[in-house]
Amino acid sequence: MTDADAAAPGPRSHPFDNALGMPALRALAHPLRVEIMNELSDFGSATASMLAERLGESSGSTSYHLRQLAKHGIIVEDEERGTARERWWRMAAGGVTIGSPETVATPAGREATEIVSLGWHQNSERRLDGFLRRGLDLFGTDWVQASTLSTSHLQLTKEELAELGREYYVLLERLREKWKAAGAPDDNSVTNDDGGQRKRVQVQFNAFPLIEQELR
Numbered sequence: 001m002t003d004a005d006a007a008a009p010g011p012r013s014h015p016f017d018n019a020l021g022m023p024a025l026r027a028l029a030h031p032l033r034v035e036i037m038n039e040l041s042d043f044g045s046a047t048a049s050m051l052a053e054r055l056g057e058s059s060g061s062t063s064y065h066l067r068q069l070a071k072h073g074i075i076v077e078d079e080e081r082g083t084a085r086e087r088w089w090r091m092a093a094g095g096v097t098i099g100s101p102e103t104v105a106t107p108a109g110r111e112a113t114e115i116v117s118l119g120w121h122q123n124s125e126r127r128l129d130g131f132l133r134r135g136l137d138l139f140g141t142d143w144v145q146a147s148t149l150s151t152s153h154l155q156l157t158k159e160e161l162a163e164l165g166r167e168y169y170v171l172l173e174r175l176r177e178k179w180k181a182a183g184a185p186d187d188n189s190v191t192n193d194d195g196g197q198r199k200r201v202q203v204q205f206n207a208f209p210l211i212e213q214e215l216r
Contacts, residue, residue, distance in 0.1 A: 019100035022109060024072035028096075029112035032057065033065050034119030037074065037091070042127070042210060043200055045078040045090040054216075127202050130211045138214045143199065147208040172203075 020028065028034065035055055040046060046054075048063040055062065066089050069075045073092055081088035098116055103109035128149075136144050156164070185198070199209035 019097045019103070020072075020074075021100075022103055022106075022112075024074060025098055025103050025109065025112045025116070027068055027072045028074060028098075029115040030065070031115070031119060032061070033069055034116055035123075036062065036065055036069065037096070038120070038123040040075060040089060040091050042123075042202060043213065045081055045088045047086045047088050049086065124202070127210055127212075128206055128208065131208045134211050135208065138211050139199070139209055143209055147206075149206045149208070168205075 028037065032055070036051055039051055039054060048066055049059045051057070051062045051066070052059040066075065070077065070089070074096060075089050076092045078088040078090040099113050104113055131147070135147070154160075154164075200213045201207055201209050
């Protein structure tokens with residue numbers, strides 16, 4: 001299973017409950033669309049113009065690809081931020097899961113899964129590399145010490161490995177709800193009103209603040 005957390009996925013009774021079907025998977029399997037999804041997932045809502053500037057593309061190009069992603073329910077319009085002149089987009093609630101048995105049963109499905117998986121993996125490596133190189137300078141010692149870079153090795157059956165993934169989602173959702181009740185902003189928020197006490201954090205598990213939020 002390959003999963004990109006976009007909003008609040010919640011506990012899952014089966015690893016592929018939310019898996020993309022073949023039409024949506026093929027729509028996502030485009031390098032620029034994967035990059036757009038990464039930006040919306042990592043940093044919250046954005047407009048086509050904002051994404052174009054970040055990714056070095058034209059706003060016409062990002063607008064087109066945003067519409068294709070929206071057509072398949074991967075992203076939705078952020079109506080709380082939209083205006084008559086410019087539309088804001090965010091990830092659809094529920095996260096995105098790929099690699100279901102049905103989609104990887106065909107060569108086309110395997111190829112599409114590989115394109116998306118590699119795009120996610122490369123993005124994760126890029127974010128972590130940026131943190132390792134510049135995190136201390138941008139965030140200071142306290143944030144670096146609060147971060148976690150963890151690698152563990154276990155002897156597991158496939159059932160135990162699946163259980164580990166399910167328990168991770170349960171823990172993540174429990175903490176999300178706890179922090180939300182305490183006043184934490186929505187995951188798609190792109191602004192903070194707390195004097196910079198909150199940082200956009202990526203969990204791999206590694207968990208660290210994303211340096212790009214300080215550079216934009």
